[in-house]
Amino acid sequence: MRLTDFWNRMHRHFGEAYAESWARDYVIAGLGGRTVEQALADGVAAKQVWHAVCQVVEVDARLR
Template identity: 35%
Template structure:
């Protein structure tokens, strides 16, 4: 997964007006309690960040 795909998926599920706020403020336990923005900066693989966001958003398995 590329960074652009991660951002596109977050926007798709959270909406254009909210996804960046959520990514900067919501802590994801599966990536060490970091936010999406912090996890990217720390070098966490984008696929791992998406899996953590997917779980936090309680999305269906088809979206994984």
């Protein structure tokens, strides 16, 4: 998954403004206790981060 696809999905699910805030502030255990932004900065693949997001929030099946 490309990073642009990841952010498109985040924006579609959370909305334009809230996606960045959520990615910056919400800590996900499945990412080693990191936020989305921290995990991406540490080199975790966007696809792996997206799967972790899908584990903690109810994401529309079309976006999974």
